[in-house]
Each structure stands twice: as C-alpha cells, then as structure tokens.
Amino acid sequence: MLKKLIDKLVTNQEVATTSKRNLEEIKQGPIPEHVAIIMDGNGRWAKQRGLPRTAGHQAGVDSLKKIVECAAKIGIGYITAYTFSTENWKRPxxxxxxxxKLFQQVFEKELDRFNQQGVKVKIIGYKDRLPDSVKQVAEQVMKKTENNQKIIINIALDYGGRAEIIEVIKNIASRVKDEQLKIEEIDEAEIAAQLYTADQPDPELLIRPGGEERLSNFLLWQIAYAELYFTQTYWPDFTAETFLQAIADFQNRERRFGGLKEGRC
Structure with a gap:
C-alpha cells in the first residue's frame, strides 16, 4: 500500500518522456564527465506529504535510477551519489x-538492471562498519558489474570527505615511514591516487537538491573546481528534466580554473 502511494506521489517524469529535442540540445554543449549528487530532501519530502521519513528514502532510490539512466543517455561517464554519510549513524x-535494509534490497534487486544498462557500481566509504549482510551484497554487486563500461556510479556509503583525507594521509605517512615514498614526492597526483575515486576524473558538477547550500563533508578534495548547482527541489521530485536543467546551467558557466579567458582583464 505504501509503495503504491509513493509511486503516485513521485513525479512521473521518466527519461523516455523527456523530449528528444531537449536531449539533443544538451548533447550539443559540453557534457560533464563526472557529476556528484547530494541526494537531499527525502525526509522533508515525506513530511510534507504526511508520510514517514522512510517513504522519502524509498522514493529517493527511484529518482537515482532515473538520473543514472538519463546521465548515460547524454554521455556522462561517472555519477557519485551521496547516500549515507559518516555522520548519518547519529540518526534514530x-x-x-x-x-x-534498503541498500541491501536495492543492490540485490537492481543487479540485473545494472548489467542490462552497462552500469558499473563502486561502493566508496568505510565498508567495515556496515552490517555483514550489506557488505556481502555490496561486494557482490561490485564484482558482478566490474566489466560494465556504459557509466560508473560511485555509491558513497558511510562516506565522509574528511575521513577519506585522513585515510589518505595515514597511507602516505606509512609509505614514507617504510621508505617507499619520499616526502618531496608527495604532490596532488600522489594524493589523488590514494582517494576512493582514484583513476576517475574529478567531478565537474556538484548538484544539491533540497534547498540547502553547503557541501556537508562530501568529496572535499575532488570538488575543488567543480561547478555547484543548488535547487529547492527535493530529491524525490528530482526528475530527468530537472537533471537536464542542471546540465544546461553547467553549460552556461564560464570555467576559468583560477585563470582568465582570452580578452578579459
């Protein structure tokens, strides 16, 4: 009964109904290779409708599936989704x-879909603190999708940007101590190689729905030069069309990376 109610309440804007014209127009402009998403607003979306917070989280899963499908259609290679932070353990x-349980169910039920759509899944974060049942299915879904090449989705699960950087520092310090690395050899490339997202391009666009305008300890190293896109739309209402609007906004940004465009002073 609850699932049927959620299905009615979630905006039914599937990728299939997004006009071909909009998709083709977006494809003509620069496409970010990597998009990071803070999936915010699930609880407030549910409260607004008199539903338990859990209903918002369930609806948020449906939104993520639509966005990954849309991203693959326009040529985005990587999506990093912030699903559960190191601070979220403080919740009830x-x-x-x-x-x-939701993570476990999604990994189990969506495995066939991932393979059909060419989605490679990578779980980033502190896996050792997850329940054994979740760890097992997470490892399984990563193993069974490792050869997919259409799009890579990083699921940030028990993830924190500061925790990631601390882990990198410890790894580098250990290598220096063991004389495997010299201090003068430590540079940005060395640090990047130790991150959960090693061998991936840094996100060029960070999207945060839900009305908040902060990073919330997400990908603190990787988003140094990312374009930030904030919207009042709650994540369960975030549709393929909304996603394309964020990409269109990105395409209108002038990215200088600290320099100047020719002809400007």
Missing part, C-alpha cells in the same frame, strides 16, 4: 536500520 536507530 530505526531509520538507520531501514536504510541498511
């Missing part, structure tokens, strides 16, 4: 338990 135990 009932909500944490629901989310852990």
């Amino acid at each position: 135990q009932s909500e944490v338990d629901f989310l852990m």
Whole structure:
C-alpha cells in the first residue's frame, strides 16, 4: 500500500518522456564527465506529504535510477551519489536500520538492471562498519558489474570527505615511514591516487537538491573546481528534466580554473 502511494506521489517524469529535442540540445554543449549528487530532501519530502521519513528514502532510490539512466543517455561517464554519510549513524536507530535494509534490497534487486544498462557500481566509504549482510551484497554487486563500461556510479556509503583525507594521509605517512615514498614526492597526483575515486576524473558538477547550500563533508578534495548547482527541489521530485536543467546551467558557466579567458582583464 505504501509503495503504491509513493509511486503516485513521485513525479512521473521518466527519461523516455523527456523530449528528444531537449536531449539533443544538451548533447550539443559540453557534457560533464563526472557529476556528484547530494541526494537531499527525502525526509522533508515525506513530511510534507504526511508520510514517514522512510517513504522519502524509498522514493529517493527511484529518482537515482532515473538520473543514472538519463546521465548515460547524454554521455556522462561517472555519477557519485551521496547516500549515507559518516555522520548519518547519529540518526534514530530505526531509520538507520531501514536504510541498511534498503541498500541491501536495492543492490540485490537492481543487479540485473545494472548489467542490462552497462552500469558499473563502486561502493566508496568505510565498508567495515556496515552490517555483514550489506557488505556481502555490496561486494557482490561490485564484482558482478566490474566489466560494465556504459557509466560508473560511485555509491558513497558511510562516506565522509574528511575521513577519506585522513585515510589518505595515514597511507602516505606509512609509505614514507617504510621508505617507499619520499616526502618531496608527495604532490596532488600522489594524493589523488590514494582517494576512493582514484583513476576517475574529478567531478565537474556538484548538484544539491533540497534547498540547502553547503557541501556537508562530501568529496572535499575532488570538488575543488567543480561547478555547484543548488535547487529547492527535493530529491524525490528530482526528475530527468530537472537533471537536464542542471546540465544546461553547467553549460552556461564560464570555467576559468583560477585563470582568465582570452580578452578579459
């Protein structure tokens, strides 16, 4: 009953109904190779409709599936989705338990879809703190999708930007101590090679729905030069059309990376 109600409430804007004209127009401009998303607003979306917060999280999963499909259609190679932070363990135990079960169910039920659509799944974060059942299915879905090449989705699960950087520092310090690395050899490339997103391009666009305008400890190193896109739309209402609007906004930005465009002073 609850699932049927959610289905009615979620905006039914599938990729298939997005006009071909809009897709083709977007494809003519620069496409970010990597997009990061903070999936915010699930709880407020549910409260607004008199539903439990868990209903918002379930609806948020449906939104992510639509956005990944849309991203693949326009040629985006990587999506990093912030699904559960290192701070989210502080939430009520009932909500944490629901989310852990939800992750497990999604990984199990969507495996065939991932393979059909060429989606490679990578889980980034502290896997050792997850319940064994979630760890097992997470490892399984990564293994069974590792050869897919259409699009890579990084699921940031028990992830924190500061925690990631601390882990990198420890790894580098250990290598220096063991005389495997000299201090003068430490540079941006060395640090990037130790990140969860090693061998991937840094995100060029960060999208945060839900009305908040902060980074919330997400990809602190990787988004140094990312374009930031904030919107009031709650994540469960975030459609393929909304996603294309964010990409269109990105295409209208002037990216200088600290320099100047020719002819400007």
